[in-house]
Amino acid sequence: MQTVTPASAIDPATGRALKLWVVLSRATASIERRAREDVARHDLTLAEFGVLEALYHKGPMLAGEVQRRTLVSSGGITYLVDRLTARDLVERRPCPEDRRANYVALTPKGTAFIRSIFPEHAMVIAEVMSALSPGEQETAAHLLRQLGLSLRQAPDASD
Amino acid sequence: MQTVTPASAIDPATGRALKLWVVLSRATASIERRAREDVARHDLTLAEFGVLEALYHKGPMLAGEVQRRTLVSSGGITYLVDRLTARDLVERRPCPEDRRANYVALTPKGTAFIRSIFPEHAMVIAEVMSALSPGEQETAAHLLRQLGLSLRQAPDASD
DNA sequence: AGGAATTGTCTCAGAACTGAACAATTTAAT
DNA sequence: ATTAAATTGTTCAGTTCTGAGACAATTCCT
Numbered sequence: 320m321q322t323v324t325p326a327s328a329i330d331p332a333t334g335r336a337l338k339l340w341v342v343l344s345r346a347t348a349s350i351e352r353r354a355r356e357d358v359a360r361h362d363l364t365l366a367e368f369g370v371l372e373a374l375y376h377k378g379p380m381l382a383g384e385v386q387r388r389t390l391v392s393s394g395g396i397t398y399l400v401d402r403l404t405a406r407d408l409v410e411r412r413p414c415p416e417d418r419r420a421n422y423v424a425l426t427p428k429g430t431a432f433i434r435s436i437f438p439e440h441a442m443v444i445a446e447v448m449s450a451l452s453p454g455e456q457e458t459a460a461h462l463l464r465q466l467g468l469s470l471r472q473a474p475d476a477s478d
Numbered sequence: 479m480q481t482v483t484p485a486s487a488i489d490p491a492t493g494r495a496l497k498l499w500v501v502l503s504r505a506t507a508s509i510e511r512r513a514r515e516d517v518a519r520h521d522l523t524l525a526e527f528g529v530l531e532a533l534y535h536k537g538p539m540l541a542g543e544v545q546r547r548t549l550v551s552s553g554g555i556t557y558l559v560d561r562l563t564a565r566d567l568v569e570r571r572p573c574p575e576d577r578r579a580n581y582v583a584l585t586p587k588g589t590a591f592i593r594s595i596f597p598e599h600a601m602v603i604a605e606v607m608s609a610l611s612p613g614e615q616e617t618a619a620h621l622l623r624q625l626g627l628s629l630r631q632a633p634d635a636s637d
Numbered sequence: 638a639g640g641a642a643t644t645g646t647c648t649c650a651g652a653a654c655t656g657a658a659c660a661a662t663t664t665a666a667t
Numbered sequence: 668a669t670t671a672a673a674t675t676g677t678t679c680a681g682t683t684c685t686g687a688g689a690c691a692a693t694t695c696c697t
Binding site: 338342466 | 616619626
């Protein structure tokens with residue numbers, strides 16, 4: 320008889336953190352799959368949808384702002400804006416105060432497009448999240464926001 | 479004067495779900511970045527690390543089991559096992575009862591490797607999660623497990 | 638003003654997968 | 668036993684992005 324694998328005795332605090340990480344990434348992966356299937360109906364990736372949604376809710380933004388908001392790489396935002404521009408959903412506009420920069424904005428077609436698909440997508444998300452009660456959803460959101468903020472504020476607190 | 483964008487009045491339940499989705503995916507993306515940087519020190523992707531960890535904790539498994547556990551595509555698991563095999567960290571073993579299938583197992587080198595790097599990685603995760611108290615971590619894990627389970631049990635409840 | 642450092646974006650090579658089609662079995666049905 | 672259906676893993680073409688470096692414009696120092 321033999322235990323499956325002690326796998327090094329882990330202290331309780333670390334075990335707790337690991338368990339949270341496992342369920343967090345699994346839940347996200349599962350929801351992402353559902354969300355991806357939904358936006359794929361409109362020939363969009365989640366990242367593309369994210370760009371459209373950011374512009375829809377916040378209005379025109381500098382490319383860098385969109386990048387930070389959607390958490391893609393520098394090359395990624397260029398790629399995404401290129402693709403969306405090719406479909407005439409967004410456009411680049413020169414920034415008067417800083418000629419290196421440019422705004423990214425929805426075109427009329429892009430506005431109409433995201434307006435028409437966003438509500439359906441929101442309903443898919445609502446259905447997915449309905450496994451939790453409203454109160455539970457708020458609790459989860461509160462905790463996850465804390466987690467996310469702590470990471471962006473302390474990218475490398477090493478001294 | 480003009481509001482930024484009403485973006486279609488969303489009912490409270492949907493808004494709650496969307497907010498949760500945003501903080502969930504952001505938190506995950508941030509943590510993933512940290513975790514990816516950590517395993518990259520050992521020339522591993524997160525997916526590769528996930529395979530090694532699964533085998534380390536559960537012992538040899540059929541390729542399909544590893545695939546389901548790590549949530550990669552069918553082609554993905556072949557790709558990952560190929561890469562890890564090339565580094566002599568895992569190996570394929572024929573399955574006696576089913577000649578289509580094969581087990582994936584850690585080699586001695588792979589076992590030593592994951593044993594040596596897992597604790598460090600666990601500590602990185604523990605530090606990341608330390609933004610939440612132990613009780614909060616358990617609450618979050620509980621809620622996220624519910625969410626994840628509800629999605630795997632009802633992949634397409636459409637009738 | 639002049640030079641260095643910083644910032645904002647783009648380019649590009651290529652990494653890390655995905656998913657559809659396929660071959661090899663195994664299981665179920667007739 | 669045969670045929671059909673389902674399961675397991677692989678191949679391969681193609682997609683989506685990443686990250687290092689290049690470049691230009693701006694800001695900061697003296």
